Amino acid sequence: MADEAPFQFLHNEVIQYIYKSADNGETESGRNIAKLENMGFRVGQGLIERLTKDTARFKDELDIMKFVCKDFWTCVFKKQIDNLRTNHQGIYVLQDNKFRLLSQLSAGKQYLEQAPKYLAFTCGLVRGALSNLGVKSIVTAEVSIMPACKFQIMIQKSSN
Amino acid sequence: MSRQSNRTTDSKKMNSELFTLTYGALVTQLCKDYENDEEVNKQLDKMGYNIGVRLIEDFLARSSIGRCQDFRETADVIAKVAFKMYLGITPSVTNWSPAGDEFSLILENNPLVDFVELPDNHSTLVYSNLLCGVLRGALEMVQMAVDVRFAQDTLRGDNVTEIRMKFIKRIEENLPAGDE
Numbered sequence: 001m002a003d004e005a006p007f008q009f010l011h012n013e014v015i016q017y018i019y020k021s022a023d024n025g026e027t028e029s030g031r032n033i034a035k036l037e038n039m040g041f042r043v044g045q046g047l048i049e050r051l052t053k054d055t056a057r058f059k060d061e062l063d064i065m066k067f068v069c070k071d072f073w074t075c076v077f078k079k080q081i082d083n084l085r086t087n088h089q090g091i092y093v094l095q096d097n098k099f100r101l102l103s104q105l106s107a108g109k110q111y112l113e114q115a116p117k118y119l120a121f122t123c124g125l126v127r128g129a130l131s132n133l134g135v136k137s138i139v140t141a142e143v144s145i146m147p148a149c150k151f152q153i154m155i156q157k158s159s160n
Numbered sequence: 161m162s163r164q165s166n167r168t169t170d171s172k173k174m175n176s177e178l179f180t181l182t183y184g185a186l187v188t189q190l191c192k193d194y195e196n197d198e199e200v201n202k203q204l205d206k207m208g209y210n211i212g213v214r215l216i217e218d219f220l221a222r223s224s225i226g227r228c229q230d231f232r233e234t235a236d237v238i239a240k241v242a243f244k245m246y247l248g249i250t251p252s253v254t255n256w257s258p259a260g261d262e263f264s265l266i267l268e269n270n271p272l273v274d275f276v277e278l279p280d281n282h283s284t285l286v287y288s289n290l291l292c293g294v295l296r297g298a299l300e301m302v303q304m305a306v307d308v309r310f311a312q313d314t315l316r317g318d319n320v321t322e323i324r325m326k327f328i329k330r331i332e333e334n335l336p337a338g339d340e
Contacts, residue, residue: 005218006246007179009211014186017207021193039185046181046275076178121182 004078004100011101014039015117033120040124041131048129051075061155064133065092072129077101090155094126095148102147115143119151126151176248180274187287197285204286208293216298219245227302231327232256234304235263238295247271251323264311267321278315286310291323303331 018032051072058064069081073096083095101118105111119141127139136156143149186207190200219225223241228234235253244250249271255264272288286292292308299306305328312318 003246003248004175005215006211007175007182009215010179010182010186013207013211014182016210017186017203018189035189039182039189042185042188043178043181047178050177075175 008101008104011118011121014121019117033116036117036120037124037127040121040126041128042124043121044125044128044130045132046128047076047125048072048132052133058133061135062086064130064135065094065153067133068126068129069094072126076125090157092153092155094151094153096151097148099147099149102143102149106146109145112143112146115146115149116141119143119149123151126153176271177274180271183272183290184276187285191282191285197282201284201286201289204289205293205296208290208295209297210293211290212294212297212299213301215246215294216301219298220302231260231263234299235265235325239265242298255324257326261327263325265323265325267323270314270321273315276315283316286313287315288313288321295323295325300331303333305329305331 015036018035052067055067058067065084065086069084073079073081077096077100079096079098079100081094082097083093085093085095099119099122101122102115105114105118123139123141127137130137130139130153138154138156139151140154141149141151187200187204190203191197194200194203219242223245225237225241228237239251239253243265249267249269251265251267253263254266256262270288272291276287278285278287289310292310295308296306307326307328309324310322311324312320312322314321
């Protein structure tokens with residue numbers, strides 16, 4: 001499939017669906033974000049499995065992050081992450097200056113309060129991808145001005 | 161940098177897998193949320209409809225295809241242009257009814273079901289029912305009321321996947337009252 005339109009429309013519709021079931025009083029907003037995130041998680045797991053099947057073993061955590069920023073992001077969003085920062089203590093910040101799922105919405109502060117809906121799935125996507133690469137993490141996203149956004153990844157140290 | 165050289169990732173293919181997997185996640189969620197398959201089918205159709213009414217604009221803007229003269233031309237455009245553009249496949253158009261108001265799309269490989277296996281307890285689930293909604297919604301926006309359904313599905317053991325489309329009527333353009 002050469003086209004990205006079907007995914008974008010589907011993504012919008014998924015968000016619509018999840019939030020509509022909330023309007024009926026079934027769930028509150030936090031649960032919705034979690035639902036979207038979980039869907040993304042599963043998709044991320046599947047994608048990374050397909051994507052890494054021919055790649056060499058990763059050297060370390062940073063190497064994995066670089067892979068996510070370059071290859072994974074390019075495959076999913078047709079561009080690389082614009083900026084990767086880390087404090088070398090398990091926190092990484094990935095900045096995308098023109099995030100594809102927001103770029104159709106607005107280029108400013110309008111609709112800012114809607115933005116989290118459009119990021120939850122992707123947070124899950126990243127978390128799922130990392131999880132299948134053996135990195136347990138918490139991924140959150142923040143937006144100050146659309147369509148730029150930052151994903152913060154906190155690595156969970158495994159307790160074994 | 162050294163690793164870069166041996167990576168060959170087909171981004172087109174990946175993109176299709178992203179779509180396939182996302183769709184799978186959606187169907188899974190729906191199956192959790194609803195008790196029976198009929199409800200899931202209905203919901204998928206509804207969501208497809210919502211996508212269709214928007215997708216048609218994208219399609220018309222990018223394909224520069226004008227109004228179809230008859231249903232046969234519509235069938236051709238759907239199979240050869242629209243399916244090709246969005247799903248990368250070209251279904252064959254067959255089984256025309258004598259009146260020319262009904263035909264079938266035969267899908268060789270449906271990208272929506274790439275990694276899918278239906279469990280036994282979902283025998284009435286029409287997994288790709290979203291497509292029906294998309295077709296119905298898109299055609300409604302160009303004044304065609306059409307009935308779309310899956311007649312056969314490889315997921316349920318049929319040899320091919322067949323979407324049956326039946327032309328119902330042309331939707332008259334309603335001018336608002338008082339408009340000349």
